[in-house]
Amino acid sequence: MDIAIVGMGAIGTYYGVRLALAGNTVHFLAHTEYEAVKAGGLHVKSYLGNFDIDAPLVYNSIEAMPPCDMVCVCTKATTNDTIFGSLTPVVKPGGAILLMQNGFGAEERLARLYPDVRIFAGLCFITSYRVSPGHINHDAYGKISLASLVPDAQGLADLYALFTGAGLEAEVIGDVLPARFRKLVWNIPYNGLTVALDCTTLELASGTAALSSVRTLMTEVVEGAAACGVTIDPSFVDEMMGTTQNMGAYEPSMKIDYNHHRPLEVEAIYRKVIAYTADHGYRMAATSLLADELDIIQARYLSA
Amino acid sequence: MDIAIVGMGAIGTYYGVRLALAGNTVHFLAHTEYEAVKAGGLHVKSYLGNFDIDAPLVYNSIEAMPPCDMVCVCTKATTNDTIFGSLTPVVKPGGAILLMQNGFGAEERLARLYPDVRIFAGLCFITSYRVSPGHINHDAYGKISLASLVPDAQGLADLYALFTGAGLEAEVIGDVLPARFRKLVWNIPYNGLTVALDCTTLELASGTAALSSVRTLMTEVVEGAAACGVTIDPSFVDEMMGTTQNMGAYEPSMKIDYNHHRPLEVEAIYRKVIAYTADHGYRMAATSLLADELDIIQARYLSA
Numbered sequence: 001m002d003i004a005i006v007g008m009g010a011i012g013t014y015y016g017v018r019l020a021l022a023g024n025t026v027h028f029l030a031h032t033e034y035e036a037v038k039a040g041g042l043h044v045k046s047y048l049g050n051f052d053i054d055a056p057l058v059y060n061s062i063e064a065m066p067p068c069d070m071v072c073v074c075t076k077a078t079t080n081d082t083i084f085g086s087l088t089p090v091v092k093p094g095g096a097i098l099l100m101q102n103g104f105g106a107e108e109r110l111a112r113l114y115p116d117v118r119i120f121a122g123l124c125f126i127t128s129y130r131v132s133p134g135h136i137n138h139d140a141y142g143k144i145s146l147a148s149l150v151p152d153a154q155g156l157a158d159l160y161a162l163f164t165g166a167g168l169e170a171e172v173i174g175d176v177l178p179a180r181f182r183k184l185v186w187n188i189p190y191n192g193l194t195v196a197l198d199c200t201t202l203e204l205a206s207g208t209a210a211l212s213s214v215r216t217l218m219t220e221v222v223e224g225a226a227a228c229g230v231t232i233d234p235s236f237v238d239e240m241m242g243t244t245q246n247m248g249a250y251e252p253s254m255k256i257d258y259n260h261h262r263p264l265e266v267e268a269i270y271r272k273v274i275a276y277t278a279d280h281g282y283r284m285a286a287t288s289l290l291a292d293e294l295d296i297i298q299a300r301y302l303s304a
Numbered sequence: 305m306d307i308a309i310v311g312m313g314a315i316g317t318y319y320g321v322r323l324a325l326a327g328n329t330v331h332f333l334a335h336t337e338y339e340a341v342k343a344g345g346l347h348v349k350s351y352l353g354n355f356d357i358d359a360p361l362v363y364n365s366i367e368a369m370p371p372c373d374m375v376c377v378c379t380k381a382t383t384n385d386t387i388f389g390s391l392t393p394v395v396k397p398g399g400a401i402l403l404m405q406n407g408f409g410a411e412e413r414l415a416r417l418y419p420d421v422r423i424f425a426g427l428c429f430i431t432s433y434r435v436s437p438g439h440i441n442h443d444a445y446g447k448i449s450l451a452s453l454v455p456d457a458q459g460l461a462d463l464y465a466l467f468t469g470a471g472l473e474a475e476v477i478g479d480v481l482p483a484r485f486r487k488l489v490w491n492i493p494y495n496g497l498t499v500a501l502d503c504t505t506l507e508l509a510s511g512t513a514a515l516s517s518v519r520t521l522m523t524e525v526v527e528g529a530a531a532c533g534v535t536i537d538p539s540f541v542d543e544m545m546g547t548t549q550n551m552g553a554y555e556p557s558m559k560i561d562y563n564h565h566r567p568l569e570v571e572a573i574y575r576k577v578i579a580y581t582a583d584h585g586y587r588m589a590a591t592s593l594l595a596d597e598l599d600i601i602q603a604r605y606l607s608a
Binding site for chain 1: 497500501503507511512513514516517520521523524589590592593594595596597599600601603
């Protein structure tokens with residue numbers, strides 16, 4: 001099976017390396033990191049052991065890549081305007097795109113751009129980060145939750161087999177909408193609050209005010225989902241808060257973007273779902289306030 | 305008329321000096337500033353001109369003060385636990401307490417403590433700040449909105465005459481509840497956001513995200529008020545946002561407290577009204593999130 005990895009951050013590198021080591025032919029797209037990866041290979045230092053590919057199949061342009069059965073889009077959602085339209089050379093007709101990024105509503109956009117391609121979402125629950133070109137650390141977790149934009153039990157079963165066959169933890173959720181909402185229960189509080197308060201998840205894991213701020217936002221996601229016909233059991237809020245308490249001083253992806261003064265995924269993680277739930281009659285007031293704070297914060301350094 | 309001023313920040317000093325210069329006998333309570341004020345007097349540098357009292361009636365303990373017809377409580381709400389119970393020596397039975405501080409729900413507390421005293425609220429729309437002991441600057445505005453805890457048209461008319469007779473702009477609102485809610489329309493967004501985002505009102509006066517954050521919070525106050533039976537016309541939101549745009553780079557009182565690492569009036573300005581509206585079936589989600597952020601922020605320096 002030919003697999004393309006577009007986006008070589010921690011997510012793309014980790015899952016790409018694991019899939020390649022399991023015997024799949026994985027093609028990696030690198031831009032600024034091309035020379036370093038070509039020369040030095042790909043190296044994952046994981047709590048599960050080390051995973052290395054000394055001579056990966058790496059390309060410095062999408063046009064140079066072969067058409068693949070599956071294209072994993074692992075880029076930041078902030079670059080979707082550039083990336084989404086550029087995938088034609090690497091997408092085999094009848095093939096699949098697996099969108100492995102944070103956010104909401106982007107699968108529909110891919111479906112409009114690639115009507116002959118099956119669109120899946122892969123939501124990664126993983127604590128990993130990029131150390132240097134070709135080198136990433138993987139500290140904990142790693143499960144990928146799989147969903148399809150239109151019902152596709154066989155496609156999801158195949159994806160599940162692909163990931164579990166590579167020794168990865170996977171689960172099939174089914175539809176994209178509930179999968180996205182469930183992921184947002186975690187992403188909306190922790191990504192935004194660690195930036196707004198310039199802290200790690202550790203500071204949000206105890207204390208009345210911190211726990212209240214997280215719960216307010218998580219509750220809003222659960223209620224927003226309900227307005228859109230997606231039921232999330234309220235116990236999921238407690239489960240996510242409990243999970244996070246075990247993560248220690250973790251910096252979510254948005255916090256790392258903030259640390260490096262990169263654009264934040266406010267549009268993907270916040271604005272899209274605020275608009276979608278508003279269309280369904282629910283107002284995410286606290287989420288909206290946090291999104292505004294994030295836009296104000298990033299405007300300071302992006303305009304500097 | 306004997307008037308006591310308890311709390312010699314910008315509010316207490318400004319209104320006290322103006323009332324004294326109009327011929328009232330005004331007794332000022334100072335603590336750490338006693339010696340400086342005794343020696344140097346009180347000086348207001350105002351956009352309306354300068355107001356000075358070289359030899360004010362100043363006291364260093366409440367026990368030393370005479371019983372007064374009216375006690376203006378101008379302290380920070382964060383000190384209410386200490387101040388509220390200490391007023392007996394200075395309050396004349398049948399007299400009045402005028403609470404001139406930010407917040408919500410404190411008049412009821414005073415009424416329980418002083419059942420024989422008429423309780424009023426004086427909400428000050430003023431941009432002023434303390435420069436040094438006895439010296440304050442007054443940059444703009446200055447209107448005081450007057451309300452009574454229980455209907456008291458004569459008492460309000462007397463207060464109105466007192467303030468306007470001293471050349472001050474005043475208005476009678478009537479009841480405390482609508483007066484407090486109206487003031488919170490401004491206080492809840494601007495006090496908290498200038499702290500959470502470490503900025504002045506200028507940064508909140510333009511830009512999509514900034515205006516949205518303010519509007520979200522103001523709307524929540526208006527809707528919270530409505531749930532409690534207080535009607536505030538939605539145009540008041542636009543009016544307050546417009547007023548603020550003319551204020552330039554203003555730092556609200558909470559921002560100044562933050563700058564000096566003092567306790568923030570989170571309980572008075574946020575928690576009380578969140579709890580009150582919740583009792584009336586309305587959840588102030590965005591306001592609650594902001595209050596949580598403020599508590600997290602102040603905990604960092606208060607516990608340091």
